[in-house]
Amino acid sequence: MEAAPHIPVLLRPLLAACAPVRGVWVDGTFGAGGYARGLIGAGAERVIGIDRDPLARELAAGWLPGFHGTIVLRDGTFGELDRIAAEAGAERVEGVVLDLGISSMQIDTAERGFSFQKDAALDMRMSQAGESAADLVNGADEGLLADILYLYGEERASRRIARAIVAARPVATTLELAGIVAGCLPRQKPGEKHPATRTFQALRIAVNDEYGELARGLEAAERALAPGGLLAVVSFHSVEDRMVKRFLQLRAGRMGQGSRYAPEVGAEAPAFEMVTRKSVEPDEAELAANPRARSARLRVARRTAAPAGRVAPRELGMPVLETSRTTGGRTRR
Template sequence: MMALGDRKTSSAAGGPERHVPVLLAEVLEWLAPERGAIVIDGTFGAGGYSRALLEHGATVIGIDRDPDAIAGGQDLVAEAQGRLILVPGRFADLEDHTRGQGFDAVDGVVLDLGVSSMQLDEAERGFSFLRDGPLDMRMEQSGPSAADVVNELPVRDLIRIIGLLGEEKRATSVAHAIDNARKEKPFTRTLDLANLIEKVLGRSPKKAQIHPATRTFQALRIYVNGELHQAAQALGAAERILKPGGRLVLVSFHSLEDRIVKRFFQDRTRTRGGGSRHMPEEEVPPATFEMLTRKAVEAGAAETDGNPRARSAKLRAGKRTDAPARALDIHTVGVPRLAEFHGLGG
C-alpha cells in the first residue's frame, strides 16, 4: 500500500492544513473499511476522510459540489494511483455519480453535512458574518446567491426561511428590518447584513460568544444551497447504492440535519408498526437498515478543545440489510416546505 500516511494530513490543495476532519476516528470505527472496499465520501471537502480511507486500503469515490474542492483534490488523486475518483456534483446524486463510474454497489457511504472550514475562512465566498465579503454563500458558485434571496424574496418568505431554517425566534423582526433597509440600498456585503441583524437583536450577555447573525446566516446558507433537501435525498440514494452489510455514516452539525438523519434511521430500522387494543398493528415494510449507534456519537473533550467545530457534531451510523430500498418522501423525515425561489426551497 502506498505511504499516504507518511506525512501530516494537509489541505486538498497541498498547502497547510485548514480543515480538520471532525470525528475522524469515530467515522473510521463505524465505517470499518476493509482493504479493497469501495467507499463514497459524499462531501470530499479538503479530503480528510478520503485520505484516511485510502490509508486503510479502500477505493474512494469523492463527490463535492464546490469546484475549488475538486480542483484542490487533484494532488491526492495523483497520490492515490487510481484508488481515488473525484466527481464534481451534489451528494444527493451520489447513486448516479457512482453508477456513472462503473460501480453498481458500494461498501460504505460517509457524509459530513457541515460547511467546510475552507468555505468559511474565505471572505470572498460570503459564508461568514465575521469577515467582509460578497453576500454569496453558493457552494457550487453558480445560481441564486444569498444576496438574491435577501433582496428579492417577499418578507413573509424571509420570515419562514429565517424562522424555520435558522430557528431564529425573532425572525419577524429580522425580516422586517431587512425589508426596510433593502428599500434604501440592496444588500451586497456580508458585514452590512450582519451589522443590521446585530442592531435588531443586540448581544446577549449570556451568549456573548454567539454573534446575533449566526442563525440568520445559517438559514440563508441552508436555503441557497438546498442543504436539507440534499441531505434527505442523499439518504435515499445511499440506501439504494449500499450492498447488504454496507455502512452509512453521517456527521451533522445542527439540529435540523440531525433530526432528518435520526428520523430516516428510525423509519428504516423499524420492525413493528403502531397499534392498540382498538386498532390493528400496521404492516411495516422490512427494515432496510440495522442501527449501529444507539444514540448520537459526539466528540470528546480532547477533540473539541483542539477543534471548536467539533463541539456541535453528531455522528449516526447504520448497516444496510438485504431488504429492498424504499421510496423516500423527504418531508416525512423533517425537510420543511418552503416557498420556491429559482428552484430552491421545495
C-alpha cells in the first residue's frame, strides 16, 4: 500500500483521546486518507470516508483496494454524513472525525486556485462544481465582497480591498488578486503572513459554504453517533474553533442551563460529555514535522443516549451575511 502524501494533523493525540478505538467510524473529511488509515491501525473495524472533492477518489485509487473493504469512500459532504453512513451499512457509528478547512493536497495543487503562491485561475471549489471564486469576485457587488472579507476572513481592510477589486475587474488569476490585495495593505514585513491570506480564506469559505457545512456536519454527527460514540474535530482558525466549542458546550448542557439555584425549566438532556476539557494543540515534535499544524486545535466529546437536537447558527457564533445581495444572478443571504 502506498504512503499517504500528507501528514494528518493531531492524529496521535486524537487517537489517544479516543482510545480504545473500535467499531465503525466516519471520516467526514477524507482527503488523502490519513485519519482513516490511522483509525484502522488503532483498532477501528471499518472507516466510511466522505469527501466532496473528486481528487480524493483519484488519490485513493492506488491504495484503497489494499484495505479490502475496511476503508470505503463515498462522495458527498459531511453535512449529510448520517445518511451516507446509513446507506453504507453502518448500523452503529462509534466515532466521527472532522478535519476542517482546506487540505494540503488542495493547496499544493496550484491549478485549483486555492493558493496565492503560484499563478492559476481563481477557482477554490472543493467539489470542482458550482460557483467559483472568479464568479464571486467578478459578480458580487462591492458591499457583499466587503461583508465576506470582514465576516469570513476577519479582514479589517475589507472595504478598501473590495473597492480595489471592483475597480480592477475582471480579475482572472490568483496572483492578480493577491497583487490587488497587497496594494491595499502596508508592505509585508519579514515573517508576517502574506497580505492576501485573509482575503483568500474568506473567498474560499464563501465559495464552499464552509461555515454552513460545519453547522450541518456537527448536527449530522450528533444524529449518527451511537451512545458512547466519539466526535473528534480538528479546526484551523478561530471562527471554526469557536463554532465547534459552542456546539459542544451547548449540546453538553454547559451553556444556557441556568444556575443551581434557578435551573432552566424544560432544559434538554445533554447530548454530549466533554472528553477534552480544552482544545488540544500540536506539540513541538509535531510542529517540527509539520509546520502547517501550528494553528490546529482538537476537541473531542462523547455522545450520550439523549435524543439528537438542533442548534441555531447564531448560537454557534457563525458569521452570517445580514443583507441580501445579488452575485452571478442569484441571491446570497
